[in-house]
Amino acid sequence: MRVDIAKGILEKNDGLAAENRRMFAESGVFVVDLMASPGAGKTSTILATIAALRDRYRIAVIEGDIASRVDAEKISAHGIPAVQINTGGACHLESDMIRRAVATLDLVELDLLIIENVGNLVCPTDFDLGENAKVMILSVPEGHDKPYKYPNIFQVAEAVILNKYDTVSFFDFDEAEFREVVGSLNPAAPIFPMAATKGDGVDAWAAWLTDRIEAARAGESA
């Protein structure tokens, strides 16, 4: 006997993500999901973002890693609330993990929540967490050909940070080709060259993020 189901495979994750999104909107907190390879500079980018925006916004961070508290401790050292999620082997964060992590944060006391996804260019792309924006970081040493190999992550991201830009002259990185391929995959996404650990280029990224936060607020109060 044939029985029709017609259900989304990720329905459970998507349903919880929608609840997260509603909860974030009600609390007035803007949520960014940062995705990148291990070592691309996710944590450094978060620290640079905190430095740029901490006077304007109340910020907290959720750190997703397979194991350890190393990243959360780096963030906490700057006086910013940080929650560590250890996925215990899972290659990406899911919406129920975010739900449990935010239970330890006072959302109404926050303006910006930055989620550092597990270092991976594949799996995080298919999972909605309830964020306002997914942003991906590629670092120069990874190579300009990454969009050919991992197109999906460049398509779901609203913005692309090109980190470790201070090393661009030491690597065979063809920025024109990189911009052309990213443009063909995702014409609307801005690309922000940055050297997060030195602070170079952080202003343009912080200005974009500020615009997105303010636009979301205007939308909520409209």
Next chain:
Amino acid sequence: MHEMGICDGILSASLDAAAKENATRVNSIDVTIGDLTEIQGEALQFAFGVLTKDTIAENAVLNITTVSALSRCADCAAEFSHGRFDAKCPECGSYMCELLQGRELRVDAIDID
């Protein structure tokens, strides 16, 4: 590589539906996967074999229908199918296109006894 998690979603939707019909056996499960997702068919079949063990879906056949990407041009309204890298309107050359299909992850139906 998150086919295990995806497969878990397929199986729980299927077993829930089968339980509602008081099924004793699931013979097959039909799913639709868009070309623009990160799901690889072979890895999904492997995960399916592992996760169906000791369930009423053990030895069931997983039928995967893949859907290619289809977009509509925001500038000239042309609809066209494309791969991952050429989501550019073949009519007018615009990149401002809305994806109509290609990111599906859906359980369509099951066949049960």
